[in-house]
Amino acid sequence: MRLPLMALCLATVLLPGLSLAHEVRQVHLRVAHPFATPTPPGAPHGAAYLDISIDEDGETATLVGASTPMSQGVELHDMRLDEGTMRMRKLDEIVIEPGETVTLRPGGGPHLMLLGLTSTLSEGDTFPLMLEFAEREAVEVEVRVQEANAGIEAADGHHDH
Numbered sequence: 316m317r318l319p320l321m322a323l324c325l326a327t328v329l330l331p332g333l334s335l336a337h338e339v340r341q342v343h344l345r346v347a348h349p350f351a352t353p354t355p356p357g358a359p360h361g362a363a364y365l366d367i368s369i370d371e372d373g374e375t376a377t378l379v380g381a382s383t384p385m386s387q388g389v390e391l392h393d394m395r396l397d398e399g400t401m402r403m404r405k406l407d408e409i410v411i412e413p414g415e416t417v418t419l420r421p422g423g424g425p426h427l428m429l430l431g432l433t434s435t436l437s438e439g440d441t442f443p444l445m446l447e448f449a450e451r452e453a454v455e456v457e458v459r460v461q462e463a464n465a466g467i468e469a470a471d472g473h474h475d476h
């Protein structure tokens with residue numbers, strides 16, 4: 316009689332977590348084309364890019380942070396032209412409204428800054444990146460290291476293959 320009871324307790328403890336993890340993939344959120352640009356050996360920082368979409372019938376998502384084993388920290392950044400100079404500033408969050416796609420790309424605008432790289436980002440490498448949202452469970456994506464131009468083209472061509 317003791318064993319089945321224990322199994323039952325375990326099940327009730329584990330199930331809520333399992334169902335939550337399941338929901339993440341069912342919520343109307345899509346992360347596409349995650350990539351990072353290669354860094355020279357010894358470079359302190361790197362950057363990662365991706366698309367985040369929310370379906371029309373989904374709910375607003377707020378990206379509040381990210382993490383990866385490749386760097387000590389990840390910050391949400393924005394890069395803008397300010398009186399002729401490109402300047403980066405830290406963002407507290409990136410909001411994605413229903414029906415909207417937020418596109419992070421090299422060359423300007425929002426991006427994910429990998430601060431304190433633990434290893435060089437070499438072309439062809441892949442690494443995990445955890446995206447943290449205010450309203451939902453974190454989403455893990457696999458980031459591919461590609462040249463900035465190859466990244467955009469590969470990202471765009473991804474659907475055709």
Ligand SMILES: [Cu+2]
Pocket residue numbers: 362392393403426427428
């Ligand atoms: Cu930055």
